[in-house]
Amino acid sequence: MRGPAAYDCAYPSRIHLPYVFTLLLFCTCIASINTQGYEETRRFGTSQRLNPAPVYPDAAEYVDNSQYPDYVAPVQNSWSIAHQPQMNVNAAINKLNYTPVSVPGWPDSHTKLGQVSAVSIDCSGHVVVFHRASRTWNPSTFTNDNRYWNTNEQPIALPTIAVLNSSTGQLIDQWGQNMFFMPHGLTVDSKNNVWVTDVALHQVMKFPSGEKETPSLTLGVRFTPGNDNHHFCKPTGVAVMESGDFFVSDGYCNARVIKYSAAGKRILQWGRNSFHGVAQVVAKPYSFAIPHALVLAEDKGLLCAADRENGRVQCFNCSDGTFVIQFHSPVIGSRLFSVAYSPKKGGQLYVVNGPDYTSRPIRGFVIDIATKKILSQFGPNNKDFSNPHDIAISKDGKEIYVVELEPYKIHKFVEPNVEPVKVNEVSKPTPKSVEESNLNKSSANANASTIAPVKPTATVEGLSLVSTSWAGWAGVAGGVAGGLGAVLLLLLGGAALLLRARHRGGTPLLPEKESLVL
Template sequence: MNVKQPYVVTAIAISFVVIVIIISTSSNREVASETTSDDRPDVPKAVSNWPQEELRLGQVSGVAVNSASQPVIFHRPGRSFDQYTFNASSHYQHIADGPITEPTVLTLDPRTGKVVGKWGANFFYMPHGLTIDKHDNMWITDVAMHQGFKFKPGELEPSLVFGEKFQPGSFEKNLCMPTSFAIASTGEIFLADGYCNSRILKFNAAGQLMKVIPNKHEFLSLQIPHGLALLESIDRICIADRENMRVVCPRAGLYGLQGRKEPPLTIQEPDMGKVYDVSVRGNLIYAINGPTSGVIPIVGLTIDPQNEKIIDRWSPPDGGFNLPHAIAVCPNGSSLYVAEINPNKIWKFELVPPK
């Protein structure tokens, strides 16, 4: 009896350890499950019957959100961007038609979608990109004019002009069908240039050229950088690299980090399609693709750039998207907007916790 007692004690001890391990493992799984659920990003949910009244819109090429959480859209009333818009040397073919005579910039009520402000008549020829910075300056590109503009709040004449009017080129003072701006909190300016030059130009706040991305020493090639967004917390400028069917995020060079040499973050998956635009919320990217092939769906994408992967795909109900062109997340993170061409419309999505 005394000989067997140590074995009995040992068996009891082992059983106790096994039970503790099982309980601990189960508990860890529950914690991991809860953490995974909590860490999942908010899901875009289309707002039905928004806008509440029909808007008379041309091709909606740009969307941004101002500090009052109002969506602002940039559209092309009476104009279309098609195969006859430019010649082989990228010169706009309809200068004689003059600028668009209707307002091209519309501010909407975020609750109803009703137009509460409009401007931009008799200035633009072929609207493309719209960005609004934290000071409510509007940064606009016009592909026909081969120019980019900064408009201060309430002003109808630009305070900064990039490019030469109707003069495409690849020199320092020329642009060729520029597509989009991104503005850093430091005031530095990133301009996607664009359909012809496939480069990103970085300027200081006064509009002086600082850098060209990619430079000749970088192992990076862009094909139609169509949209831009800054991830300042990790010093990245993220590019909707449309024809390469990816999002690529090289170093932005902010906050004295210009000397850091790291490869771009690259998000590219077989069903990603042509990426038309990107917007940022926290450390996530919300993006939209466009028509690519019959087997690749046209959807919104939620991207974790630091892990270089798509973590969600989403679209509106009842038919989804047809040709989304631009996306913008509200500064307070409560909603996002998608501008679409054919049909010409604006979508509102609320960002809601996943079920």
């Protein structure tokens, strides 16, 4: 048995140095863990591998996320208005001008449609809509494993795709009968090909220009949801590049975006499910709570996604899927259903929000990409929508169309005194921040310049913008936390050693068999 002097003096001096190194190692490990979490997300988001390893939610999230029909308000414990940054929303909205303005009496009153889920504009300037005729999506439409409730049911017998004259609103053509079970997304590309998604079939289809019966490309397995390389789970939308490469938002269950070649060969994917039922002011980049619609801003090298239940627009690099910028505001609220883009005035996003548990107005909003401000608002006769679901804008930026699920409506808006869209007129402005730098880098990759933004007469400040620079501080925060933990342990250890030192030459603080080992 060691004597008191040996125990109280020699033993502490002998163990001091090894434990310092142990504590330092502990600090380093904590910093490494925090940094690794971000790096893993970044690599997933920017991976260019053919089949990058996906990250999917657990079973509970998978079911909960998928059970939202596309017109109901969210559960109250999801992303909440109450957790958004505090501001006088009504006052901010009242500051906004109403533009574009609605066109009364459009479309023609004889046009009869069902739930209108999507809208696009073809190469002739005609308005093309996707609707569900007599069928509706309700909480019993899908089973708990995301399968359509009755696969023995016949497809919708009536036409589901309608083509309208943009000026008169009269019906020009209609087709799509006996093909679809639950229409959702529709896009007309620059070659006049029509792309659709059917959430009941879990498929994406491409119809060549003029073809109305047989798709030239079909992706996904009929009536079979999944999350591998060959399946979708309720895909929501498609965006097509000039090159023919295209993107699919997948969707209600899988919370991912997938890029394909023009031939339908898978190139890359990104996305994580953030639908946890936990309030978040701004969700992390690459995470989705239903990627509900897609739009391309090719002059800026961006693909933008309407992250529906996170109430934001996320924009990514078209080439490699790298996160570039996001737009989010308490004025818009916690739900954002769709997004459209026009290159006019340096680039503008048009978005529509949706109903929630607050009295927040259900409107369309115009966002300036460069200044990050909400420029204006719009609605039917300067009033609220009921259940807006999709939005499209003409190439010249003069006409905007919004479709609703209930009531079954199409709304037309026009921008007064819109100048023709011109590119390469003015060189890009010098970046003033890291966020603007990221945006301009993406634009440079697209080999296109932007027009200097025009300052609006009334705007709303405070639109949050987050770039990849935020997460670089995650590792720093982890290191600081680890360092504080190590310091705390050192202080506790030092206090224990001092207590023992005070008992030098006497009886140890505890019997030797119960002595503390530091």
